[in-house]
Amino acid sequence: MDFTLSTEETEVRDWVRTFVRREIMPLEPDMLRRERAGQPGLTLTELAELQAKAREAGFWGVQTPQEYGGMGLSAVMAALLEIELGRSFVPFRFGGAADNILFHANEEQKRRYLVPTIEGERHSCFAITEPGAGSDARNIRTSAYQDGDDWIITGEKTFITGGNEADFTMVFAVTDKQKGADGGVTCFLVDRDMGWKSEPIPTMGEWGPAALVFDHVRVPAENILGEVGHGFALAMQWIGRGRYLLPARALGACERLVEMAIEQAKTRVTFGEPIANRQAIQWMIADSAVEIEALRWLVLHAAWQVDAGLDSRQAQSMAKLYGGVKANEIVDRVLQIHGGMGYTRELPVERWYRELRLLRIYEGTDEIQRRTIARNLIKGHTSVRGTLG
Numbered sequence: 001m002d003f004t005l006s007t008e009e010t011e012v013r014d015w016v017r018t019f020v021r022r023e024i025m026p027l028e029p030d031m032l033r034r035e036r037a038g039q040p041g042l043t044l045t046e047l048a049e050l051q052a053k054a055r056e057a058g059f060w061g062v063q064t065p066q067e068y069g070g071m072g073l074s075a076v077m078a079a080l081l082e083i084e085l086g087r088s089f090v091p092f093r094f095g096g097a098a099d100n101i102l103f104h105a106n107e108e109q110k111r112r113y114l115v116p117t118i119e120g121e122r123h124s125c126f127a128i129t130e131p132g133a134g135s136d137a138r139n140i141r142t143s144a145y146q147d148g149d150d151w152i153i154t155g156e157k158t159f160i161t162g163g164n165e166a167d168f169t170m171v172f173a174v175t176d177k178q179k180g181a182d183g184g185v186t187c188f189l190v191d192r193d194m195g196w197k198s199e200p201i202p203t204m205g206e207w208g209p210a211a212l213v214f215d216h217v218r219v220p221a222e223n224i225l226g227e228v229g230h231g232f233a234l235a236m237q238w239i240g241r242g243r244y245l246l247p248a249r250a251l252g253a254c255e256r257l258v259e260m261a262i263e264q265a266k267t268r269v270t271f272g273e274p275i276a277n278r279q280a281i282q283w284m285i286a287d288s289a290v291e292i293e294a295l296r297w298l299v300l301h302a303a304w305q306v307d308a309g310l311d312s313r314q315a316q317s318m319a320k321l322y323g324g325v326k327a328n329e330i331v332d333r334v335l336q337i338h339g340g341m342g343y344t345r346e347l348p349v350e351r352w353y354r355e356l357r358l359l360r361i362y363e364g365t366d367e368i369q370r371r372t373i374a375r376n377l378i379k380g381h382t383s384v385r386g387t388l389g
């Protein structure tokens, strides 16, 4: 069994590591200051400038197929890069990306939605969650009925990431009540100027999602993504696109946080000795390091399964669950090691503490991941012996 990276993987990873150190981490103090003044930490223009810098070095569309100008990197490579990006709380992402389900668009839709999104000229959001349907997404109530060549959409979506900035949404609506999620949900590409409204939702994190309202919004039939009634499968494909990428980002954060904790433990003296000499502190560092290592291999193993074309759903759920739970335990320990300073807004620890909490909720809560994992085992789809059998 070979756990080493190839020369190419190491080179690509190291380039991103340097980019994060030189271009992204220096923005952190300013970003914290702005956020604390109630402003966005990083504006879309600043993000675009950083993305352009990375593009000059060839980093554009990390997982976008080469025929669309992307790098078409493997899932393992994408996970390695995400770990590096996670080391900073600056919300940088490489440009040239588009939601995976937009690649199912027809040629005309690709021209109007996919290509401009890849080029950063248009911004999308994915809207399935509703006030009455989150984990239970099969239970959505937003509906659409046909009126001549158009469809009329009515309903409310909530917690939509990017919903305040997006100029179009991929919204899921019931088009056949009898069939529901089994052939009665359709995905529509809906421009903001077709009439939907958004309202920011304040959260404990630094960026807020949006509530979207559709009040008889008229959408031409040509804006249906995929086929009528096949929307729920698309939604599941979107949600499943990167359950290894969210914990990969959290893993990078945990690495940096534990490095900060080690530094603090070596320099903070109490009762005449650095706290690093105390077993209570050492155990927190040791447990965190073991969990980081375990998470690394859960993430990379899930990504490897994606690349190998295997059914990776169990591995992805495990990585997402473990990442969410452990990242929260680790940031809590790191805050504890920093004492009162960890609780202040002078350090970024409390910011990470708030942000990492989300990982246990969105794109499938802890409980829903456990439900998936247990069901796969109980029904015999997977075994506790894992992929080695």
Ligand SMILES: Cc1cc2nc3c(=O)[nH]c(=O)nc-3n(C[C@H](O)[C@H](O)[C@H](O)COP(=O)(O)OP(=O)(O)OC[C@H]3O[C@@H](n4cnc5c(N)ncnc54)[C@H](O)[C@@H]3O)c2cc1C
Pocket (backbone or CB within 6 Å): 126, 127, 128, 129, 133, 134, 135, 136, 158, 159, 160, 161, 162, 203, 209, 358, 361, 362, 363, 364, 365, 366, 367, 368, 371
């Ligand atoms: C910041 C943020 C960004 C988001 N971005 C998006 C987005 O871009 N697009 C989008 O469509 N949605 C988005 N969401 C929605 C997110 O996916 C949902 O919040 C999530 O799926 C949970 O749904 P819920 O909030 O309705 O909780 P509920 O489903 O009401 O769950 C409440 C609690 O009950 C538990 N629970 C539910 N069912 C079961 C069960 N069967 N067994 C055991 N426990 C159960 C849950 O785990 C949870 O602890 C976002 C949410 C947040 C907070």
